[in-house]
Amino acid sequence: MTLLQIDSSITGPNSVSRTLTAAIVxxxxxxxxxxxxxxxxLVAKAPDHATAVNLPSSHPIAAxxxxxPEFAPGRAASDAILDEFLAADIxxxxxxxxxxxxxxxxxxxxxxxxxxxxxxxxxxxGLKGLAAGKRVIIAVSRGxxxxxxxxxxSFEHLETYLRxxxxxxxxxxxxxxxxxxxxxxxxxxxxxxxxxLQQTAALKAA
Numbered sequence: 001m002t003l004l005q006i007d008s009s010i011t012g013p014n015s016v017s018r019t020l021t022a023a024i025v026x027x028x029x030x031x032x033x034x035x036x037x038x039x040x041x042l043v044a045k046a047p048d049h050a051t052a053v054n055l056p057s058s059h060p061i062a063a064x065x066x067x068x069p070e071f072a073p074g075r076a077a078s079d080a081i082l083d084e085f086l087a088a089d090i091x092x093x094x095x096x097x098x099x100x101x102x103x104x105x106x107x108x109x110x111x112x113x114x115x116x117x118x119x120x121x122x123x124x125x126g127l128k129g130l131a132a133g134k135r136v137i138i139a140v141s142r143g144x145x146x147x148x149x150x151x152x153x154s155f156e157h158l159e160t161y162l163r164x165x166x167x168x169x170x171x172x173x174x175x176x177x178x179x180x181x182x183x184x185x186x187x188x189x190x191x192x193x194x195x196x197l198q199q200t201a202a203l204k205a206a
Contacts, residue, residue: 002038179193
């Protein structure tokens with residue numbers, strides 16, 4: 001089995017989401033030492049913003065723009081992202097909330113994996129997600145409180161967006177571990193992190 005770890009936090013060792021993805025990966029590898037780990041740090045090696053000439057080569061938009069030699073590096077980088085995702089049995093994603101939504105690096109990664117004919121398709125019966133067999137675990141960190149009962153709940157566009165993205169490609173019920181309120185002081189941060197780590201420790205085996 002292959003485990004793909006995606007990190008997108010810009011805060012390095014101070015990152016809550018990176019702490020959680022590391023703990024999730026460790027938990028899964030303890031239960032299955034044979035897991036093959038592939039790591040992609042979207043900050044250390046950020047994907048370019050998507051354009052018509054740097055989408056994966058299998059994308060219809062890319063196909064329509066031709067195959068000029070100068071397009072090759074961008075398409076090869078995008079193909080590598082898509083191929084990693086397609087090959088993974090388990091995908092662990094670190095997703096901090098920035099300005100009520102996801103980091104732009106993570107959005108650029110998503111733009112490479114939503115490809116017609118690869119991860120979704122339209123047919124006579126409508127949309128069909130093609131990635132239904134994957135297990136997706138998302139570690140969300142949020143500075144404030146955005147749960148359903150909070151007055152700021154309508155500001156939350158990270159978890160809701162990611163749930164929609166993965167449902168679109170067939171992953172109907174991704175596992176989401178949330179640490180929120182991490183910017184409300186040291187005590188609140190530690191409480192949120194401890195609760196999230198407890199959920200991590202309870203994850204089922206790989």
